[in-house]
Structure formats: C-alpha cells, structure tokens
Amino acid sequence: MLDQTNYTEDNIRSLDWKEHIRMRPGMYIGKLGDGSSPDDGIYILLKEVLDNSIDEYVMGAGKTIEISIQGSKVIVRDYGRGIPLGKVVDVVSKMNTGGKYDSRAFKKSVGLNGVGTKAVNALSSYFRVESSRDGKSASAEFEQGNLKDQEFLEETTRRKGTKVSFVPDEIIFKNYKFRNEYVEKMLKNYVYLNPGLTIVFNGEKYYSENGLKDLLSENIKESDMIYPIIHLKGDDIEVALTHSRTQYSEEYHSFVNGQNTTQGGTHLSAYREAIVKTIREFYGKNYDASDVRKSIVTAIAIKVMEPVFESQTKTKLGSTDMGGELPTVRTYINDFIKRYLDNFLHKNTDTADKIQRKILQAERERKELSGIRKLAKDRAKKASLHNKKLRDCRVHFGDIKNERNLESTLFITEGDSASGSITKSRDVNTQAVFSLKGKPLNCYGLSKKIVYENEEFNLLQAALNIEESMEDLRYNNIVIATDADVDGMHIRLLLITFFLQFFPEIIKEGHLYILQTPLFRVRNKKKTIYCYSEQERVNAIDELKPKPEITRFKGLGEISPDEFKHFIGGNIRLEPVMLDKDMSIEELLEFYMGKNTPTRQKFIINNLKVEIDLVAEKNENG
Template sequence: MADTQYTEDNIRSLDWKEHIRMRPGMYIGKLGDGSSADDGIYILLKEVLDNSIDEFVMGAGKTIEINIKENTVHVRDYGRGIPLGKVVDVVSKMNTGGKYDTRAFKKSVGLNGVGTKAVNALSTYFRVESNRDGQSKSAEFETGNLVNEELLEESSRRKGTKVSFTPDETIFKKYKYRNEYVERMLKNYVYLNPGLTIVFNGEKFYSDNGLKDLLEDNNNQEDFLYPVIHLKGDDIEVAMTHSKTQYSEEYHSFVNGQHTTQGGTHQAAFREAIVKTIRDFYGKNYDASDIRKSIISAISIKVMEPVFESQTKTKLGSTDMGGDLPTVRTYVNDFIGTHLDNYLHKNQATADALQKKIVQAEKERKELSGIRKLARDRAKKASLHNKKLRDCRIHLQDMKKDRRLETTLFITEGDSASGSITKSRDVNTQAVFSLRGKPLNSYGMSKKIVYENEEFNLLQAALNIEDSMEDLRYNNIVIATDADVDGMHIRLLLITFFLQFFPELIKENHLYILQTPLFRVRNKKETIYCYSEEERRQAIEKLSGKPEITRFKGLGEISPDEFKNFIGDDIRLEPVMLDKAMSIDALLKFYMGKNTPDRQEFIINNLKVELDLVEENQLQPK
C-alpha cells in the first residue's frame, strides 16, 4: 500500500459556515424532514425564537409574531433591537452575542452565541433587520455568506428585530413544517412566560396560569384524579396531579424557558422531593414507585449560567442554582417540602384522593410482584435468543452519540415484512421488533397482562420503559404494517396497548405510522414511488407515454433493495397524536370497546376510501 503523506497540507481549518454545514448534527441535533418534533427545522425556529423570548424576559416587547409560508419563516419581536453596529457580527461571527454579558441577560437560554449563526449557515436565505433609535439596519445572507446590507438613517418602523430564513433543502430533504409541532413549542413558551403573546399565522397564544395551563391543555381533565396543584416561588414553578387512567409517570421539565425533554438534575430532585414530602405528610414509608405512579406534572426553574449535557440543551447537568443560592437538589427539596405540605394540609379532599391512590398502587404492585419476576426471567431467557428483536448499535440514552435522536424501532408483522426491513435497515440506528400475528386487544385490562402476554412483555423490555420513560431506548417507535384491513387492525391494537399503558409515548410524540408507497410508476429512465392516488396521477403525467404501474399490496412483496428507499433519508412517517377533546378512557372505549353503531359507522366511512382505491387500481395495468 502506498505511503500516505501526513503534512501541514492535510491540516484544514474550516471557517464557521463550513463547519456548521459539514457537521450540522453538532449544532442542531438531527436533520429530519419535519415529521418529528425534534427535527432540525424546529430547532432553527427555536434558536431564533429564544432571542426574542430573552427580550421579553428582560422586559422588552410583549408580543412576538411568527409566520411560516411555503417553508420560509419570519419571526418579529418588539424588543430593544440588536445594536445596529453589531447586526452582521451577531448572526455571522462565532462567540459573538449579548448573552456573555450577565448584566444584560441574567437567566437567559441562548448562552452559547451559536444559535442564529447555525440558522444562518443552514439556510439558503437569511435576513435580519434591527430597528432602534429611529434607524433601521438589515443584512441578507445565502448559506451564511453576506450578500447585502443596508442602513436606513431615518425609519418609522417600531423598534425590535425581524429574522426571516428558508432552511436549505440540500440539507433538510423534502421538509415540511407541521403546525402541530410549532404550536406545541409556542404553547410551552407562553406557559413559561405569562404575559407574553405569540401570534402564529394569525392565531394568538397566551397563558394566564403558566404550568397549570400546560397540564390542563395537554390532557383531558376528566382523566385527573384531583384538581391540579399549582405552586410558585421566585425561581421555581410546579404543577402536578395524578391520572385516573395512565400507569406511568409523566414529567414536563424546563430550565430558563428551555424544554429539557431528557430531564436532568432538576427533574431528579423534583421526583425525589415529592416522595419525601408525601411520606412525611402521611407519616408512612410508602414505596417511591407507588407515590409517583400515574403522576402528571411539570417543573420549571431558573438557574444562573446553566450547564447542559448537549448542544440542543435537552438535559440539565448543573448542580447549582448559581450566585448565593444552594444546590438545585436542596432548592427544589426545600420548596416542595414547604409548599406541597402546606397545600395538602389545606386541601383535605386532595390529600384523601392521593392517599387512596397510593394504597391502590401498592396493592397492584404486590399482586404483580410474583408475575413480574417470572416475566423478567422469561424476557432474560428470550433476549439471549430473542428472535423478535433485531437491535441496533446506538440508543437514545447514548448522550455522546450524534445520531441518537435518529434511533428507531420498527414494529412489524409477519416474516416477509420484517425480513425486508431487517435486510435494508441502518444497523446503527434502526432496530426491528417482529410480531407474530395480531396482538391481543388490551382494552380494559390491567398491567398484569403486559407481563403475562409474552409479546407485550418483550416489547416493553425492548423499549426499556417498565420503570420510567427516562430509560426509553429509541426516539421513534414506528408501526410498520400493511395498509389493508388486517394491517389497520394491528395498528389499532398496538395504539391501544400504548394508550392503555404508556400514553406519554404518544403525548411526547414518539409513536409513528410508517407510510409505504401504494404504487411504483416507472419507465426505463426513472422510477417514482407514489403514496397517494394524486401522486400516482402526477407520476404518470411526468413520465408520459405508457409507464409501468405496480400496486404494492403488502410490505412483504417489496424487495429489501427497494425497501431501503422507504426507510432511509426519504422515510415518510405519520405521527400518532392524541385528541385532547376526548379523555383517554373515552377514546379507548370508542375504538376498542363493545361494537357500537357509532364506531361501525366511523370504520365504514374511513375504510371506504381505502377499499375504493384498491378496487379502482386492480383494474390498472400491472
């Protein structure tokens, strides 16, 4: 082998734009196409928005306007405006920003001076405009390169900053902003900043009651065991209740307005503080899992100079509150110890309902303990030769791995379908769990069934969510079944299982349906996969002449070589979302209870479209 020279010429120094464009994952987590809430296009919006939020926190500007039209995003605030002489530097020079000056921004989010630079570098079009002191300065960029700047000596525009950008399609492939994800992000901002109004495409978002509104808007209140307990202090706010229907624990945690989806020191302290306070209040040494079972809660704290465990700030690493304040653990423990205890003393009905729930949880846990041990032994044995799970190398808990947010578990049915996915998957980030036939209808059953049913028990073990959502091994759980009547039924049965026992997987947007093409349209030069009747018509038009049209009846008949086109960069996922207007219990009763005329009518109306499509296309040439 030829000797490869290693000289000064091999050492290449990338400028800031090149580095961000070459390694976008270091700055924004993952790329994606907008089908997942943590895809890069939402992080770009968040980075711009964080600066406007910091202005509001500093008492400058009570309204932020956001417009998204044809993938171009506009964010306008009415804060102080960027100092005019620094408009270009702030969005194009690394480590430049006002957040380094703690006098100006005491407890802000955007601390690293990287945010807007990353947005600039990853956008084909980026424009920033600052209005202050009766003047206006704007600068325009393309992929981070300055193409135009302008200063208006006299301007009547209201003070503040406006940023517009179009994410680069060569980096974010075939992306689309989903309003549901944008709205959810904006709601979190207004819950954390009472008094702030955000207007998104003409719709107003505003919150009077902070985290109390968060819990009430995210759930149907009929599912609550008792009214939300809402506690506020100088640098802390807490809201909590327990669910009548869900088994698992649910936490929404925030630091300086940043949604820490991976938790961290503040969330750990909160979980610990609830257990200690409740044990002390009732004078009984209840098991921690019985106290926290079914909790639905939110905590927000403000910390000086927070330390996060990743660039996208999803997990708090700080142990101190900053300044003269105590540790995060002590601060949270003291606050909960005083205020939750006071609340329970003053609200006897809540205290009684809570104690009854803990006793019930204890009874269920003891009933389950024997079967749980058996199930664990069985799962251990099965995992040694578990043919159901073909695992991947990277998992969601690998905090140091760039691609951990791409981790995906496909749940498939039948040998041929799972064989195709297994052969064409990315072994680093994609795992496959294979079902044997139709899963059990778990509606109305107790947690006991999860351990007694081998399939459910192994699925729970694969996801690693028996004790806590914090240990979830995959960011995306994708149901991959055929689009026929049987496939639809399997989807429904799996969604029932997750709704019944792990609803926060759905609430936190981890559950998806894999969209696979209905048709392949091709001629000798080009192949187009079509996911709808409309796409098929467009493909026939585009290829003209008489292209060959194939209708895919099931996943099993798609070859592995072809399948890799549908689970790679161009994967299409449909998120499973909860209807907040219906309680989880009512939702399950409607879909999975005894057959009702309402449901029959719903199924007939919704299935008709699919069957019409199948019948029509059986007439098409193959």
C-alpha cells in the same frame, strides 16, 4: 491504498464558521429530519430565533411576538429593544458574538453559546434580519451564511424590535414540511413559562395567565384529575401536579430557563426524589416510590445561572449547581418541595386524603402484580439472551453524547418476511427491528396485568425499557411498519391502543409513527419512481410514458431488501401519531376499540370513501 507518508501542511484545512455548521449540522441542531418529528432540525431553527425574542420579554422589553409560517418561509417579529444597529451583521454571522455573555444582562438565559442564530443563518437558503431602535434601522440579507446585502436607514417609522425571516435550506433539510401541531406545542410551552407574554402564530393568539397550571389543564381533563392541580411557585422554581384516574404511567414536563428538557436531567431526578421524600414524611409512612408516583401528571420549571446541558440541543440538564450563592440543584428543589408541598397538604386535607387513597390503591395493584411481574421479568431476561423478536441497534436514545442518538429507531413489524426485508436493509447503528407474531391482543379496558401475561407485550415493554419510567426510553422513534391493507391497518390500531392504554406519553411526546411505504413502483429502462399515492402513480406514468412497467406492492414482504433501504434511509416518510386535542384518551379508546358498535358503524358509513368517490373527486380536481 492511502499513501500515509504524504501527510503535509497541505492536508490541514481550517473551515470557516458557516462551512463547519453546514458540514456538521447535527452538532448544532441535533438530527435533520423532514418535519415529521418534533425534534427535527427545522423546529430547532425556529426555536433558536424565538429564544432571542423570549429573552427580550424576560428582560421586560416587548410583550408580543408575531410568527408567520407560510410554506417553507418563517418570519419572527418581536418588539424588544432591537439588536444594536452596528452589530446586526456580527450577531448573526460571527461565532461567539452576542449579548448573552454579559451575565448581568442575561443571567438565566438558555442561549449562552452564541451559536443559535448563526446556525439558522448558515443552514438557510434565505436569511434576513432587521433591527429597529431609536428611530433608525439596519438590515442584512444572507444566503447559506454568506452576506448578500445590507442596509442602514437614518430614519424609520418602524416600531422598535427585531424581525428575522428565513427559509431552511433544502440541500440540508430534504422534502421538509412544517407541522403546525409541533409549532403550536412549542409556542404553548413558551407562554406557559412566561405568563403575560402573547405569541401570535399565523393569526392565532397564545397566552397564559396561570403558567404551568395551564400546561397541566391542557394535558389532562378535569374529569380525569383525582384532585385539583397543586400549583406552587418560588423565586426560581414553579411546580404543578395532580394524579390521573385512568393513566398508569408517570408523566413529566420539565423545563430549565424556558428550555423544554425532554430528556430530563439533574433537576427532574431531584424533583422525582423530592416528591417521594415529602409524601413519605407527611404521612409518616415509608411508601414505595413507584406507588407515590404512579399516575402522576406534573410539570417543573427552574431557572439556573449559566446552565450546563448534556447536548447541543439542550434536552437534558447536566448542571448540579443553581449558580451564584445558591445551593445545588438537588438541595434547592428538595428544600422547596419539602416546605411548599408539605404546607399545601397540611392546609388542604381533602387533597391529602385523595393522594393517600391513590397511593394505597397503587400499592394494592403492585402487590397483586408482583408474582406475575417476577415471572414475566425472568421470562424476558431469558428471552433477551436469544430474543428472536428484537434485532437491536448500536446507538440508543439514552446515549446523549452520541449526536446520532435522536435517530435511534425501533421498527415494529408483523411477520418474518417483512421483518426480514427491514433487517437486511436497515442501518445497524441506529435502526432496530421488533417482529410481531400475527395480530397483537386488543388490550382496551384490560389492566396492566396483561402487559406481563402477554409475552409479546412484555418483550416489547422490555425492548423499549419503559416499565419503570420514560426516562430510560431506548429509541427516540417507534415506528409501526405494517402492510397498507385491512389486516395491517388493524395491527396499527391494536398497537396504538396498547400505547394509549399503558404508555400514553410515548404518543404525547411525539415518539410514535406509522411508516409510509410505496403502493406502486413505476419504471422504464432509465428511471424508477416509487409512488405513495394514486396521484403520484398517475404523475409517474405521465413522466415515464409511453409504456412504463407498473408494479403494485401488496405487502412489505414483497419489497426486496435492496429496494427497502430507499424507504427507511434518508428519504424515509413517517406519519406521526398525534392525539386529538378535543378528545380524551378514554373517549378515543372507547369509540374506536370499545363495544359502541352502532355508533362506530354510523361513523364508518359516513366517512367511507369508496373507489367511485375517489375517481369523482379526482375528476373534479382535474
């Protein structure tokens, strides 16, 4: 038992800056992760370094940023003004040290807390910064935040600017891997928000001339737009919007001072409100807000003086004021939309007519659904009181002030045995379980009505809390956990179809995953190795020879809760579900879930890998 009387000065300890960051990394970069999620820590490290280079561009210094990621090493080189040479060490290793406290220089910067590159330094096993300016250069090298080497050159031929190289520390970030898809999305957002900026990533150029208009063109095919993108720009605000022919839900991309506010905030709430208000006034009709916004695909970017965010990772804006002499965020956005969108609609009557027709269509669909929606809501309300399908967790995605909110996860399982194993071994704080009863319905081509008529879909929608909008999503990670057999694969496909058909932004925003579970257990008396592939099994047998015990897991229900905790804990392996950028959602669903049987048969035959092929491939590769 703890001796509570022995509490003296010796119990009090002060941590230096790097110890504190390494002990509490979540406070600085959100969750850690292994790179399978877009908000994992390794991407936040890259973003923190990049933000400084972007700020240089915003200040008119350096039009190109070069990024290289080879394995675990990241290099970011800009051609800005370069860090003042005498402050190179301080800027990356002294808390509350930076150029952005001088608001004259960085009036509308994201990185105002002076923590960014210090966190990258402390959480990297290797960190090097080089600055060149006025024909001179200085560099410093660190390991886990500790200075190892520094150099000062009186003469250099290097172009001015800053180069930062780092390797995220494997002690902190376990088994991590950078995924180019997530890096590319981040870089595209940077160029959309900074037209004229060129970012070169591993030799590929990213550039935008039309800002947020280009962002929307990337996210919705022209053939799916009801009308051409409306693009509006002001001093500290830019907006692009259109409506989709096929998408049921609302889709928002929001930014503050170049930061992608994935969880919205005061600016997004004001924007959603302003669109409805302006549309109602323009047509002189009190349309339902949900009818106005149904199927909208839109982006907003604003610049705020000294923004206040609701979390360290800056995913939700808390500021109510624009700063300086400007009005509140709400008033500023309302006034801008009222003036510019109203003007646009008056000048472009064809677009105005198409918007009105879309609203009236949404109104008809909503009225058709109203009876069944009420029945479904009543049913879900009763079920939620004793809902055996959902075993909830304590921390949810919306709990922005809880640093574990990004870990909030919903496992969607099939059958009682699998859900039982996960339920017994899960972390009750951040992991919830939703249990399916057999195979869900193939909902390709069906209307939203089916979400309310089908009890499982209705309860899943209620569990995720996404009926009205994505803003209230309860879990950051939605994980399909099914057996790795033909039936399990089919269930995965049916669930992915459900999300693509009715809630595509769940996938677009990187929330949907497949749980990877081991196929084999190889063990001897001293060691157990779980193998996720045939190659890992071969390696494990080789390591534990002469005659280890080998178990083939046929389904999740066979894995005991004691073992399952290894697969959904710190070593969890998740495979993100990503969209093919060359194929629209409609084309994807039509190909995989539609009635094009001969085409799909040909594809399967051409891509089928039978065991004999795999063995031959293995022999070829040694």
